[in-house]
Amino acid sequence: MYDMKALYEAESIADAVRLLQEHPQAQVIAGGSDVLVQMREGKRAGAELVSIYGLDELRGVTMEEDGTIRIGSLTSFSHITKNPFIQKYIGVLGEAVDLVGGPQIRNIGTIGGNTCNGVTSADSASTLFAWDALVELTGPGGVREIPIRDFYIKAGKVDIRPGEIQTAILIPKESYEGYAGYYIKYAMRNAMDIATLGCSINVKLSEDRKRFTDLRIAYGVAGPVPMRAVRAEAEGRGLEVTEENIEKISDTVLEDVNPRDSWRASKAFREHISKVLCRRALKEAARRADSMMQAPDNSGETSAETMEMPERTANEKPEAVSGQKKHVIMAEPGGGKQYKLVRCRINGVERETMVDVRASLTDMLRNDYSLTSVKKGCEVGECGACNVIIDGECFNSCIYLAVWADGKEIRTLEGLMGPDGGLSDIQQAFIDEAAVQCGFCTPGVIMSAVEILESGKEYTRDELRKLLSGHLCRCTGYENILNAVEKTMKKRLGN
């Protein structure tokens, strides 16, 4: 159970604004991957929450008539990476958010939460600085837009006024047209680790592709908030694209950055890698800009009409999973509104139960439905032992509120067995490949494998490793796990 005072579920943007005005102490919860973890750690204990998780109008990416790319605040990292507009025009943002945590975190974490938390290491933030993004906020006074640079006030503090929520991130056409970029995240591990330093660079080349017409060099963790290296940018404008000049620009970033010592790295080390990352990212951004200019289809000049629309777009409500109407709940534990009726489909069976609004989905699945394959491990989204499939995507159920399951289709390991109790091919493969030791992590890993296998795609071993990187096996049997998933994938694809 989460230690919360009250949960208010908004059913529209206006409703969220009203709830925040009525409950000035309340905090917004979007995907909850920061909020619920902090609540578990006691930092937000006893908080009142306004949940905007159900506001599907805030999900998705669209292109406006003037070419502005609009990313709804609730759009998850994985949906950003897969989105065709992002891939075509601002691919580096999709690449950057594909480095956040692991797959389950990328399915729950939103771009709104990643910027509203005011954290300097947020993987989307430096990239959005390099795209000159605008932040759209909606509140009692209406809608306002501010440059992302002004949105960050100080570490952990952003410009959100009382009653406001962030509704979108906007990238105007002039910010991306003709630019190409590259993001490098320097971290201790390839997955499930935040950046020691992040560097995101966009460049625009002259028509003859020989000079930097413009550069945007942005950093995360080089200061208390994400920042631009404005002196280095000024140094680089107009310079010829040569190794020597790239070196010169990279040296200049030391006049801009101001990192600190932390347990992760010293100030001196961060300064050193500020230069190194700048050099590497600038080189790659220039190479990309050069090849983009040689391939006009990729130049950012294609009109919106020629693009295939993404499946789900901002301001367009997707069909409700079960056709149920959402209800605003004002649940106040101890105040008589502690429970909510949650109707969902679990392993193919329609279910309904009253859940305590403070419960996680792990609590509900284990306590109400005895689905004990859903393990309680770290309970802060790090180990993947509680992983389940919700509407086709994997989520760590320990950082997913049970009330959010209303109307959803949920699958756990128990649902994989055939009607006669026989094991599915992936379960059998885990046995055949000795991919099970103590077995604690196994159900969660298998559910990730199910998502992978059901995509029908063929992945390389490295891609499979990344897709399984949201799991920690305490017994460390990773190679055997990979073998089991790879062999089953090949078998299903007839290879």
Ligand SMILES: Cc1cc2nc3c(=O)[nH]c(=O)nc-3n(C[C@H](O)[C@H](O)[C@H](O)COP(=O)(O)OP(=O)(O)OC[C@H]3O[C@@H](n4cnc5c(N)ncnc54)[C@H](O)[C@@H]3O)c2cc1C
């Ligand atoms: C295991 C793990 C690994 C992680 N790894 C990374 C990583 O590698 N890189 C990285 O950048 N992050 C990482 N994170 C952090 C986290 O996933 C992101 O910060 C995420 O983007 C937060 O989004 P959310 O929707 O979950 O936000 P929430 O937790 O719901 O909210 C975060 C904050 O933003 C506010 N907020 C959210 N949305 C809005 C809105 N629309 N309007 C106003 N305020 C809002 C909330 O009040 C809260 O203060 C990790 C988290 C976990 C648990």
Ligand code: FES
């Ligand atoms: S990720 Fe949920 S228990 Fe560890």
Ligand code: FES
């Ligand atoms: S098999 Fe023991 S934790 Fe993975």
